[in-house]
Amino acid sequence: MASLVPGESDSNTFVGTYTLSLTDVNASQVSNQATVEAQDPDNSNVTDLSDDNSNFENDPTITSYDAVDAINLIKERNL
Incomplete structure (x- = not known):
């Protein structure tokens, strides 16, 4: 990804793929959170975690x- 100057934004869509684990299935939910890493104008490293509904918190999105x-089974016999 190209660099962004202060005040600039990136409106691209980023896609990731995740396969549900047995733990996810048993819990009937999945938790998702993204991390961004960057450098501020003083070249200090900064990080932030995504939040489900606020720019001031770091709560994961729970779906x-x-x-x-259940399992469905259809057995047929043709004569």
């Missing part, structure tokens, strides 16, 4: 879903 405890 819950309904787990279905």
Whole structure:
């Protein structure tokens, strides 16, 4: 990624892929949080964590879903 000058923003969309683990499935939710690392104008390293609803907190985004405890099986026989 190119450098950004102070006050400039980047509106690109970044995509990542994550495969649910058995722990995620059993919990019926998954937690997601991104980290950004950069340098300020004084060349000091800065980091920030994404937040689900605020620029002043660092809460991960929790996505819950309904787990279905079922399996469908169709058995057919043709004569």
